[in-house]
Amino acid sequence: MSMNSKSKAWWRELLVPVVAVLVGLAIGAVFMLFTGANPLDAYRALLSGCFGSPVNLSETIVYVTPLICTGLSIAVAFRAGLFNIGAEGQMIVGMLASAIVGYALTGLPRIIHLPLTILSGMVAGGLWAAVPGYLKARFGVHEVVNSIMMNYIALYFSHYLVNGPIKDPNLASPYSPEIADAAKLWRFVGGHGSEFRVNSGIIIAIVAAILIYRLLYKTTKGYEIRAVGLNPEAARYAGIDVSTAMARSMLIAGSMAGLAGAIQVCGIQYKFLDLFAFEGFGFDGIAVALLAKGNPYGILAAASLFGVLNRGSQMMQLLARVPKETAGIIQASVVFLVAAEGIVEGWLPIRRMAKLDVAGKEETR
Amino acid sequence: MGKPQSVPVLEMRGITKQFPGVLANDHVDFRLNKGGIHALLGENGAGKTTLMKILYGLYQADEGTVLVDGKDVSIQEPNDAISLGIGMVHQHFMLIPPFTVAENLVLGAEPRKHGIFMDMESAIAKANEISEAYGLAIDPHAKVMDISVGMQQRVEILKALLRGAEILVLDEPTAVLTPQEVVELFEIMRNLTEQGKSIIFISHKLKEVLDISDHVTVLRRGKSIGTVATPETSQQELARMMVGRDVELVVEKGPASPDESILDVDALHVLDHRQLPAVRGVSFSVRAGEILGIAGVDGNGQSELVEAITGMRRPASGRVMINGCDVTGVPPRQVFESGVVHIPSDRQRHGLILDFTVAENMILQTYYKAPFSRRGELDWETIHTEARRLIEQFDVRTPSEKVAAGSLSGGNQQKVIVARELSREPELIVAAQPTRGLDVGAIEFVHRKLIEARDDGKAVLLVSLELDEIMALADRIAVIYEGEIVGIVDPDTVTEEELGLMMAGAMRGPQPKAAGGESR
Ligand SMILES: Nc1ncnc2c1ncn2[C@@H]1O[C@H](COP(=O)(O)OP(=O)(O)OP(=O)(O)O)[C@@H](O)[C@H]1O
C-alpha cells in the first residue's frame, strides 16, 4: 500500500485490525469460560494491570518501547522483501555493546556518552544483521536460516561474555558492571533509581517510527527498498542496485533491533543481565509488524496492544485466576486473523471492494 | 433470428460495473450463439476483460442479468460459472510450473486412490482421453515449465474442457503466440465449434478477428457500440467503431535521413539463463535518425540481445558502444545515463511494479534525479504533476495517477511504460514489443511517436515478433536466426516471403559488413 492511496482508505486499513482485536478478545473470553473464569473480571484486571496505577502504566510503556523498535526492524526488512527473524539476536548484541560502552568509558559528559552508548548498540545490531544481509545479497543465501543461526551465536556469545570477560567481579550473579550515570536515559519521574522506570526511550522509539516512515515514503533510498521488495526484477531493470538496497534495509533493520537493546540497557537495566533464553522481543516484533501491516505508525499501535496484553496478563492471573497463557491465545488469534485478512474481510461489508483489489493484482497482462 | 443455429447459449443484458472512478461496463448487452465464435473488440480499458470476469464470477456486476441457455442464472464465483459450463483462459496462465501437464489438468478435481492418494495413472488416462477427444495433442508427462507458451495455452483450454466447458472465453490468447501457434490455435477453435462449443474471443488484431470470428461486438469506454456480422465488415470499419474516428492502420513515414551511428554492436556473444549461447557473434549499428528493426521468430536470441545492450545481462564477449562510449557489461543505470531508454517486452515482470501507483511507476529510473528528488528526498508534488502530464499526453485511461498500476487494463499498463520511456529524452530507444496488447488507436499513437523520435534524430532499435510492425516502421531490417544476424535488408525491396525464409533460417541475406554504408 502506498502512502498516496492511504488517505482515502485509511479507515479500511484500520477496520481489519480493529475487528481482529475484538474477535481475538472474544476468543479469549470463550477460552476463559472453559476454564471457569469470568471474562469480564479478567479483562477488568487486564486493564487495571496496565493502566490501573501509575506504576502499572509506567511498566506497560517500558514493555512497549522495545517492541516498537523490533517491530520497525522487521517492517523495514520486510519492505525489501526480506524476513528478519534475527531481531532477537540483533537486540542482544545491541544490549551487549551498549552495556560495554556504558561502563567501560568513564568521565565523559552526558551529551557525548549517552548518544555514543545508544549509537554503539545500534551499530552492533546493524552489523549483526549485515552478516545475513551480505550473504543474501552476495551469494543469495536465504536470510532466515542465517538470522536464526545469528540469534544463537548472539545468545551464547553473551553468556560467555557476561560469565567471563565483562562480568562484574564484585557480584555473584552473572551481570556486567553498571553503566555510568552519564550513559543513562532520563526517567520522567524521580531519578535513576525511581520505581517509575518509564524513560525517554519511549520518545526515541516514537521518533524512530517517524523517521522510518519518512525513510520509506519520502526518500529515494526508501523508494528503492520498496521497489526491490515488491518486484526485484523490475527494480533491476530500472537500474536500482538490488543487492545494495537489500543490504541497506537489513542494516537499518538491525540498527532498530539494536536500538531496542540500547534502550533496554540505558533506560531500564543499566547493565547486561545474563539471559537464560531469548526474551522474545524480536519474535513478538514479527507479530507486531504483521499486525501493523508493516506501517511504521501502525507499529506504534500494534506494539501498544501487545504490550498491554502481555503486561495485563500477569494481573489477570493474579486477580481473576486466569492462566497467563490466555493472553498468548488472544495475541495469537489477533495475529492469525490479521494475517489471514481475507477471513475478516469476508465478515465485513467491505468484502466486495477487497475482492476487487485482489483481482486487480491478478489482471496480469 | 429464428434460424436454429442462432439460438443464444449466452445472453448478458444491461451489465453495469463501476470501479472507483471508472464506469468499466455501462449497460452492456451481449449474446453468443451456439457454435459461434464471437469476437469482443475495444480500446484498452474499454471493459472487455471486466465483462468476461463478470461472466466468470471474478467480479460481481452492479446491474444486469446473465442468461445461459435462456435461463436466468446467478454467478457469484468461478465455481458457479464452471458448473454452468463456462470456462475461461486468462491471458496470464494459472498453471503450476513444476507440475506435469496431467497434474495441472486434474488440479482441483484430482482422481484419488484409497481416498487420499492421488491416482496418477487415471490422471494421465484422463489427460490422454480428453486430448484425443478434442484433437489437442499434449504430452501429459511433461512439466509445464518445460513446454512452450502455445502448449501451456492448450493445457489451459483442455483444463476448461475437462471441467465441462460449453462456453469458452479466450482473453487475448494470441498476444503471446507466434504466428505459427496462432494458426494452430485457430484450427483448435474451429474444431471446438464443430463439436458444438461456443467461443468468446478477445483480440486487438483486426486481421485475426476477421479471420476467425462470425460476429464482432465492439465496446468503447464501457458501452457497447454494436454488433456486426464479420463477413459484412472490414478492418477500417471495426477500427472506426472502436476508436470513434478513422485510424491509420499503417502510419505514414517519410524517408529516413540517418546521421552518425549511435549504437554499435560488435561481435557480441551472449549466454542465456541456462548458460547456452543465445546470441552468437552479432554485429550491427543503429544510426541517429533511423529505425533498425530486428525481425525473427521468438526465442532466437532477441531478448538476450536486448538485455545485453541495456545492461541487464553481461555479454560473454564482444562490444557494445553507445555514442562512442564502451558500455559493454555496465549496469543498467549507467546504460540509461548514456542516453538509452528501454521498453521491455515483459511489462509485468520488468516494466512495472504493479503495487506501486502509476505516479511511482513513472519515475522508476529517474526518481533519484532532480526535479523528482533533491538530496535524497522525494518531491511528491512534482512527481504527481509530471505523472498527470504524461497520463494526459499519452492518453492513459486511469481514474488518477494515485491508483495502483496493477488496476489498469493491460493496454493502459503498456501505455504507462511507453510514456515513461519516451519522455526521457533519449538518444537511443530500445523498444521490445512496444505495442503488445495495445489497441489499434494506441498502436498508431506509439508508431507515430517512434517515427517522430526518429525524425527528431534519435536512433531506434525495434525488436518485434510482428512482421507487420517491422515492415511498417523499420528503415532497415536485421533478421535474427538462432542468435545470428542472417541478413540486413531494405523493407522497400524485400518481400514478406523472403523475410519468412530468412527468419526460418532457409535463406541468408546480405551481411551487415557487406552491406556497406555502415559507418563505424
Ligand atoms: N480491479 C480493478 N480495480 C479498479 N479499476 C479496474 C479494475 N479492473 C479494471 N479496472 C478499470 O476498468 C476499466 C476497464 O478495464 P478492462 O481490464 O476491462 O479493460 P480491457 O477492455 O480488457 O482493456 P485491455 O485491452 O487494455 O486489456 C479500466 O479503466 C480499468 O482501469
Ligand SMILES: [Mg+2]
Ligand atoms: Mg483486458
